[in-house]
Amino acid sequence: MLGALAAGTVGVVTGCDGETDPVASAPPPQTVAVTRGDLVDFTDVEGEFGFGETVPLRYLRPAAAEGDGPPDGAGGDGLGLVTWLAPVGSTVVRGRPLLRVDDQPVVLLYGALPAYRKLITGCRGGDVRQLETNLRALHMGDLTVDTAYTPATAAAVKRWQRSLGLADTGTVEPQQVVYAPGPVRIAAHALRVGDRADGEVLSHTGATRSVTLRLTEQRRQLAVPGTAVAVRSAAGAEVAGTVDRVGLPAESAGGEPEIEVYVRVADQSAVDGAAGRVTVRFTAQRRSGVLTVPVTALVALAEGGYGVQVAEGGATRYVAVRTGLFAGGRVEITAGALAEGVQVVLPR
Numbered sequence: 001m002l003g004a005l006a007a008g009t010v011g012v013v014t015g016c017d018g019e020t021d022p023v024a025s026a027p028p029p030q031t032v033a034v035t036r037g038d039l040v041d042f043t044d045v046e047g048e049f050g051f052g053e054t055v056p057l058r059y060l061r062p063a064a065a066e067g068d069g070p071p072d073g074a075g076g077d078g079l080g081l082v083t084w085l086a087p088v089g090s091t092v093v094r095g096r097p098l099l100r101v102d103d104q105p106v107v108l109l110y111g112a113l114p115a116y117r118k119l120i121t122g123c124r125g126g127d128v129r130q131l132e133t134n135l136r137a138l139h140m141g142d143l144t145v146d147t148a149y150t151p152a153t154a155a156a157v158k159r160w161q162r163s164l165g166l167a168d169t170g171t172v173e174p175q176q177v178v179y180a181p182g183p184v185r186i187a188a189h190a191l192r193v194g195d196r197a198d199g200e201v202l203s204h205t206g207a208t209r210s211v212t213l214r215l216t217e218q219r220r221q222l223a224v225p226g227t228a229v230a231v232r233s234a235a236g237a238e239v240a241g242t243v244d245r246v247g248l249p250a251e252s253a254g255g256e257p258e259i260e261v262y263v264r265v266a267d268q269s270a271v272d273g274a275a276g277r278v279t280v281r282f283t284a285q286r287r288s289g290v291l292t293v294p295v296t297a298l299v300a301l302a303e304g305g306y307g308v309q310v311a312e313g314g315a316t317r318y319v320a321v322r323t324g325l326f327a328g329g330r331v332e333i334t335a336g337a338l339a340e341g342v343q344v345v346l347p348r
Helices: 126-137 151-164 217-222
Strands: 012-014 020-022 031-033 035-050 055-059 082-085 097-101 104-110 177-180 184-189 199-206 210-216 228-233 238-251 257-265 276-294 306-312 315-327 330-336 343-345
Touching (some): 055 097, 082 199, 097 199, 126 151, 210 217, 217 257, 228 257, 276 315
Parallel strands (some): 104 177
Antiparallel strands (some): 031 343, 035 210, 035 276, 055 199, 082 097, 097 104, 184 199, 228 238, 228 276, 306 315, 306 343, 315 330
8 A cells, every 4th residue: 555654634532421523624636637738958158249250361462462363353453452351240142342452352152162273264173163052143144053164153243343444354363252150240340441451350140149158068959950949039039949050069168078058049130239158948848748737736746756646536645757858847757657638636
């Protein structure tokens, strides 16, 4: 027979006539139904609003610029000086300049490959496809996007160069373009106008607000790219987010390796102007369609383990159960003679 460590008893007193009278009628027990549904356990991690990872932009001067000046179409016989920089805090989109060197624009295009070589007719490769994709997006001709730099590609490049005020050579020098995944926001200037354009010139981030946070190695399984999260500001406002990217492990101030995680917020209007610390809520565990009771319904059994007190027809009995996930003040019941809708007592 099951017994509870803290089972209640009904007290009695003896009256003057020697008969016994109950102290007082005990109030009926408070009960709640066993329910079936989803149980979710959350993990909250602090993060900070910003624009994501800061990326340096490095300008490598053409080899010819060390002596006779840059090649044709890349600044003429200029000195290789920075003559203009996109303002800090501004957003630069495809086809617009990030800076000017010797008054020649260095233009942002979208793509994953860096500009690593001069592109001329006859070139083949993924960088050609990337350039042609941008030329089409900029309406520089109805050219076929493939891996071949053809005369049609060169003609589209000439139209693009003329639109920028560049010499229409039909070839693209690596110093003329910078590739990024999308629009960028200028974070800081490393050089000033008039400085020699060589090495890091400025740094940029993504153009949309995001949340940056750090996770320990033990928690990295929470942040799988594409995972849905909730982002809550200090004021209590909550917006939906998605894990966008996970960085490489890096040593933290405490010496334990941590991973930088970037969370994208879909509704940018909801976080316009937001800054400072936020809380990112991850789903740590989920159980679907399970039986649950309030944690307060559990009682410790004298025989060991847990049970619940079931109320049936004015009487109660103890039923041993096995527990699973605890979350949100409820507990999963994985074994025991319980069914959905059964009433269990909430101990007082």
